[in-house]
Structures are given as structure tokens and as C-alpha cells.
Amino acid sequence: VEAGLVTLADIRAAAERLAGRVLRTPLLPLTTADPDRPLWLKAESLQVTGAFKLRGAYNAILPQLTEARRSGVVASSSGNHARAVAWVARELCVRAVIVMPDAAVPAKVDAVRALGAEVEIVTPDERDTRAAKLAAESGMVLVPPFDDPAIIGGQGTVGLEIVEDAVDVDVVLVPVSGGGLISGVATAIKSVKPDTRLIGVEPTLAGDAAESFASGRLVSWTPQQTYRTLADGLRTTSLGQIPWRHVHRYVDDILTVDEDEIRDAVRQIAAGCRLVAEPSGAVATAAYLHRAAQLPATGRFVAVVSGGNVAMRTYAQILATEPEASTESAF
Amino acid sequence: VEAGLVTLADIRAAAERLAGRVLRTPLLPLTTADPDRPLWLKAESLQVTGAFKLRGAYNAILPQLTEARRSGVVASSSGNHARAVAWVARELCVRAVIVMPDAAVPAKVDAVRALGAEVEIVTPDERDTRAAKLAAESGMVLVPPFDDPAIIGGQGTVGLEIVEDAVDVDVVLVPVSGGGLISGVATAIKSVKPDTRLIGVEPTLAGDAAESFASGRLVSWTPQQTYRTLADGLRTTSLGQIPWRHVHRYVDDILTVDEDEIRDAVRQIAAGCRLVAEPSGAVATAAYLHRAAQLPATGRFVAVVSGGNVAMRTYAQILATEPEASTESAF
Numbered sequence: 001v002e003a004g005l006v007t008l009a010d011i012r013a014a015a016e017r018l019a020g021r022v023l024r025t026p027l028l029p030l031t032t033a034d035p036d037r038p039l040w041l042k043a044e045s046l047q048v049t050g051a052f053k054l055r056g057a058y059n060a061i062l063p064q065l066t067e068a069r070r071s072g073v074v075a076s077s078s079g080n081h082a083r084a085v086a087w088v089a090r091e092l093c094v095r096a097v098i099v100m101p102d103a104a105v106p107a108k109v110d111a112v113r114a115l116g117a118e119v120e121i122v123t124p125d126e127r128d129t130r131a132a133k134l135a136a137e138s139g140m141v142l143v144p145p146f147d148d149p150a151i152i153g154g155q156g157t158v159g160l161e162i163v164e165d166a167v168d169v170d171v172v173l174v175p176v177s178g179g180g181l182i183s184g185v186a187t188a189i190k191s192v193k194p195d196t197r198l199i200g201v202e203p204t205l206a207g208d209a210a211e212s213f214a215s216g217r218l219v220s221w222t223p224q225q226t227y228r229t230l231a232d233g234l235r236t237t238s239l240g241q242i243p244w245r246h247v248h249r250y251v252d253d254i255l256t257v258d259e260d261e262i263r264d265a266v267r268q269i270a271a272g273c274r275l276v277a278e279p280s281g282a283v284a285t286a287a288y289l290h291r292a293a294q295l296p297a298t299g300r301f302v303a304v305v306s307g308g309n310v311a312m313r314t315y316a317q318i319l320a321t322e323p324e325a326s327t328e329s330a331f
Numbered sequence: 332v333e334a335g336l337v338t339l340a341d342i343r344a345a346a347e348r349l350a351g352r353v354l355r356t357p358l359l360p361l362t363t364a365d366p367d368r369p370l371w372l373k374a375e376s377l378q379v380t381g382a383f384k385l386r387g388a389y390n391a392i393l394p395q396l397t398e399a400r401r402s403g404v405v406a407s408s409s410g411n412h413a414r415a416v417a418w419v420a421r422e423l424c425v426r427a428v429i430v431m432p433d434a435a436v437p438a439k440v441d442a443v444r445a446l447g448a449e450v451e452i453v454t455p456d457e458r459d460t461r462a463a464k465l466a467a468e469s470g471m472v473l474v475p476p477f478d479d480p481a482i483i484g485g486q487g488t489v490g491l492e493i494v495e496d497a498v499d500v501d502v503v504l505v506p507v508s509g510g511g512l513i514s515g516v517a518t519a520i521k522s523v524k525p526d527t528r529l530i531g532v533e534p535t536l537a538g539d540a541a542e543s544f545a546s547g548r549l550v551s552w553t554p555q556q557t558y559r560t561l562a563d564g565l566r567t568t569s570l571g572q573i574p575w576r577h578v579h580r581y582v583d584d585i586l587t588v589d590e591d592e593i594r595d596a597v598r599q600i601a602a603g604c605r606l607v608a609e610p611s612g613a614v615a616t617a618a619y620l621h622r623a624a625q626l627p628a629t630g631r632f633v634a635v636v637s638g639g640n641v642a643m644r645t646y647a648q649i650l651a652t653e654p655e656a657s658t659e660s661a662f
Contacts, residue, residue, distance in 0.1 A: 026377065277605075312598065316651035
């Protein structure tokens with residue numbers, strides 16, 4: 001194993017750490033899938049915080065519990081990572097400060113506060129630096145969103161569960177943003193079953209990782225670019241440095257999907273699997289549905305549904321777009 | 332045990348029969364629940380056919396597999412039972428004839444045909460007799476929807492999983508229609524943990540079982556009455572004779588919920604647990620949310636979400652009714 005990369009042993013240690021603390025999410029068949037290439041959904045949307053982020057947060061905080069209990073934890077996020085860190089802090093009786101941008105949706109701020117975390121609102125120019133500054137000044141334990149081996153190790157437990165529960169899987173599709181999830185999943189799956197194809201998926205409108213992958217060098221997009229996508233969990237402007245090394249080592253391809261394809265996947269996940277997926281959580285399924293030409297023609301597929309946190313108004317609008325769709329026609 | 336009632340041993344035998352054939356569905360916390368009376372949802376909506384009915388169908392057909400392979404199976408249903416029998420027949424390579432009313436929704440007929448079953452459309456006056464007549468004439472194995480010990484035994488595995496996975500449960504809420512599900516669940520739970528409160532729930536507009544329970548004698552309503560409810564899986568006009576005996580023996584109460592309360596539960600299940608529930612599947616959760624005064628003030632609750640088969644147009648309309656609801660405010 002290349003020096004500095006997360007290992008299968010790290011991920012197995014994370015799995016032991018997380019046992020009983022996170023849900024071992026089910027693998028559910030999408031009953032509308034093509035029988036020649038059956039698809040199972042890894043339903044991380046069913047985690048108690050509605051997203052896989054809980055795994056990395058636990059795995060980062062538990063080994064530093066003494067320091068965390070003494071000084072607290074701090075994280076910067078307006079989304080699923082914020083919620084996960086706040087949840088873990090509450091469960092472990094640890095003080096948490098969540099740095100959130102002044103543009104954050106009030107409902108998201110309220111949700112984090114409802115978990116007992118303190119919220120510090122910052123302007124865009126402090127957004128990326130404030131949490132690290134707080135940690136340096138106060139001794140609080142910083143919980144980064146993705147560019148960290150412990151986070152990657154925690155998210156990797158998703159991959160471990162996939163290869164344990166779907167022993168014959170041929171292709172695994174994973175949403176990509178900062179790269180923590182795909183790095184962990186790819187490490188686990190390629191270590192246990194190296195012939196599995198491991199494919200990242202992101203919105204075309206936030207396709208920085210696909211460009212990095214294709215060009216072989218880590219590129220960044222601007223927020224003006226990435227914020228165009230409906231998939232608000234995938235607007236990170238670049239893969240993290242540590243994830244980039246894992247992606248380069250383990251990932252076979254990164255595909256992009258369009259906004260209408262993401263909406264269609266949200267609908268098909270509801271109709272064919274009865275899961276509420278957020279747009280970001282649906283991109284891997286969107287690639288299965290709409291990028292068949294770029295994927296193996298046969299084989300057993302797994303798509304990670306990474307989260308289910310979506311405003312009901314937005315969700316209802318997405319579902320209403322094709323009024324003929326129904327779980328009645330699920331097979 | 333009273334003669335003629337399904338026993339815990341029957342349900343344990345069903346569980347062995349169903350192992351590997353049906354999903355052991357997860358118990359998921361509703362994160363928006365009152366902390367003094369936490370609620371877990373038994374997500375039968377995640378079964379491959381989208382409802383618990385698969386369990387009874389397998390348990391009824393498997394012991395008669397030789398006859399079923401020779402002559403086929405027949406069932407009468409326009410809903411989740413039809414789908415379940417068609418699915419089991421396909422999995423077991425058995426011919427299936429499903430008798431459906433001429434008023435059945437085309438999408439439901441198509442879904443059953445897509446599973447390879449033959450559909451026979453009948454007029455209302457033949458609806459309750461045609462399947463039995465076919466079975467008597469042709470030797471096909473009749474799979475009744477609820478008034479049958481094997482069906483009750485199969486549905487009882489839902490209860491067995493609840494007491495195994497939620498060992499400290501105090502109150503279990505179960506949707507009621509013909510009574511197959513609640514009979515099995517009540518038998519399993521009261522046999523393993525007799526101090527658990529077992530409560531049925533049905534729509535006020537189809538409240539025949541509540542009336543039977545309150546009056547102590549089995550009553551029937553008319554289809555004109557029961558068809559008023561949005562919960563199309565709960566329009567059966569009476570408990571079955573065999574379920575009635577189980578309900579009388581094991582169930583502590585039957586509550587009713589109004590249509591708006593059912594819609595609210597559908598929304599809260601989506602927002603707080605990221606599950607797609609059909610209206611019928613949401614009534615038990617509706618009772619938890621809106622009948623607190625008639626339920627224990629503290630304790631650990633489980634509500635069975637019995638199914639998730641709903642037209643997307645209907646579902647989107649239900650979710651859109653309260654635009655401020657969001658999975659973002661899940662806790």
C-alpha cells in the first residue's frame with residue numbers, strides 16, 4: 001500500500017468503532033432496474049442524520065474523545081457534515097461549535113441548534129479558515145469534512161458493508177464531492193475485491209473531480225460554477241488533497257450527470273425503492289439510469305444513495321414533474 | 332393457547348421458511364418523535380414488493396409448492412396482496428392467476444402482469460367468489476388475503492422481528508384492514524413479551540374494526556363507507572373471522588385516525604425518516620402523532636409502516652400540502 005493512504009485495516013478498525021453507533025444500512029434492489037444489470041441501492045439516506053457523514057464524524061471524534069470532552073469539537077459546514085458532527089457531539093456528551101456561512105438556510109441552522117450545538121455564523125471570506133482558527137486558539141478538536149484519513153476511514157465502512165452484503169458486486173457507483181466517501185469506499189472495495197469497477201459520479205455543473213480525473217491533475221472550479229447544481233451537497237469546488245491520492249490510486253472512472261437526470265433518479269428511487277433521496281444522494285443512481293453506454297453492459301451494480309435531506313417543497317416539486325410515475329409500476 | 336389460533340411456534344416456522352426470501356426490514360428511529368416516548372418505524376415499505384404482504388404469500392404457498400407447481404396459484408386482490416402473490420409465483424416458477432376488479436387502476440393491473448401473472452378482470456358481483464371458484468374447478472392453490480392461518484403466520488414474522496430487534500418496546504401500533512397483519516404481529520409480540528401494549532389503527536372513514544372491537548362483536552361496513560378513505564389498502568369492510576378471534580384475544584385497543592392526520596403522518600415519515608409511505612402504511616404513525624391522549628404517556632413505541640406503494644402524483648400532492656416541512660428540520 002502506498003504510504004499515507006488509508007488502508008483496509010484502518011477501515012476495519014473504523015467498523016469496530018462504529019458498531020452499534022451507526023445503522024448498518026440495507027442494500028435494497030431497485031425493482032425497476034434492467035434485469036441484465038441488476039442494481040442495489042446502499043441506503044445511507046436511512047442513517048439517523050439522513051446521510052453517510054455520521055460515519056466519518058464518529059471515526060474522527062472517538063479516538064480523540066478525551067480532548068473532545070475537555071475542549072469540545074469544531075466543524076465548518078452548512079449541510080450533512082454539520083448535522084453529523086452535532087449529532088455525534090450530543091451522543092458523546094461533547095460541546096460542539098459549528099461554523100456556518102451567513103447564507104445558510106435557516107432550517108439547517110435550526111436543525112444543528114436543535115441538536116444542542118453552538119452555531120457561529122461567518123461571512124464567506126472567513127468560511128474556510130474560521131474553524132481551524134478556533135481549533136488552534138482554543139484546543140477544540142477540528143473535524144474536517146473530507147480531507148482527513150479518519151474521515152475517509154469512517155466513510156470507508158460503507159464500502160466494507162457493500163462487499164460483505166453484496167459479495168458478487170461488479171460495479172459500484174459513488175457520489176463525489178470533496179472525495180471522502182469515494183476514497184473510503186474505493187479503498188475498502190478494491191482491497192477486498194480488486195476486480196470490482198469503482199466509478200465516481202458528480203453533477204455536470206460541478207464536474208471538477210471528473211476534470212481532475214480526466215486530466216490527471218487536481219483542478220478547482222469556482223463556487224460560481226459549482227453552485228449552479230441542484231445537488232447542494234456536491235458543490236465543493238475541488239477534491240481534497242488526500243482524497244485525490246485515493247481517487248488516483250483506486251477509482252476507475254468519474255462520470256457526470258445532468259440536472260434533469262438527477263431529478264429523474266430522485267423519482268425512480270422513490271417509485272422503485274420507496275426511499276427519499278436528496279438530489280446529491282441520487283447522482284450515482286442517475287449514472288446507472290442515464291450513462292449505460294459508459295458502464296459495463298452486464299453485471300451486478302450497487303449505487304450509493306448518500307443522503308436524504310431535502311426540503312419537502314423541493315422534493316414534492318421533483319416528484320410532481322412526471323405525474324405518471326408511481327410506485328405502483330415498480331415492476 | 333386457544334384452539335385454532337396461530338401460535339408462536341407457527342410464526343417461528345414461518346420465519347425459518349422466509350429466511351433469505353424476504354427482507355428483514357430495519358427499525359428506524361423517527362428523529363422528530365417526542366423524546367419521552369421515542370418511536371421506531373418498522374419499515375415494511377422497504378420489502379421488494381413495497382409491502383408486508385410478501386411474507387404471508389410466501390408462507391401460504393411454500394408448504395403447498397408441489398400442488399402449486401402442478402396447478403398454479405390464484406388470488407383475488409387489486410393491491411399489495413396481488414403484487415405479493417405474483418412476485419412469489421415468479422420467484423418459485425409457479426403459474427399465477429390474479430383476479431382483479433374491473434375498477435382496478437390500470438397501473439396496478441400492468442404491475443401484476445409485468446411480474447408474469449395472468450390477470451382475470453371481473454365485475455363487482457364476482458369479485459369475492461371468482462378466485463375460490465377457479466381454485467375449486469382447476470385445483471389451483473387459493474391464496475387468501477388475510478382470513479387464513481398461514482397468511483397470519485407469515486405476517487406474524489413482522490412482530491417476531493420487532494421483539495427481537497426492539498427488546499424494550501412498550502407499545503406497538505399496527506394498521507388494521509382484514510386483520511391478517513395485526514393478528515400475526517399481536518400473537519408474536521404477546522407470546523414473547525406479554526406486557527407490551529398492542530394497538531390497531533384504522534381510518535375513521537373505514538372504522539369497522541374499531542367498532543367491532545368496542546362492541547365485542549364482528550361488524551361489517553359497506554364499501555360505500557370504507558371506500559371514502561384515501562388509505563386504499565384499508566378499505567376492507569370487515570375483519571376476517573380468523574383474524575377477529577386473534578384480535579379479540581391479543582389486541583388491547585383499536586384507534587381511528589382522520590384523513591388529514593394520515594396525510595400528516597405520510598409527510599412526517601418522509602421528513603423524519605426518509606421513507607416513502609403509502610397512506611395505508613402511515614395510519615399507525617398517525618395514531619402516535621395525533622392520538623397521544625389515548626396512548627401511554629411514556630415508553631418506547633414501534634409503529635409498523637406497512638407499505639409504500641403510492642401513485643407519485645398523489646404522493647407529491649400530500650407532501651406539498653405543508654410546504655414548510657423538510658427533512659432539514661428532522662431534529
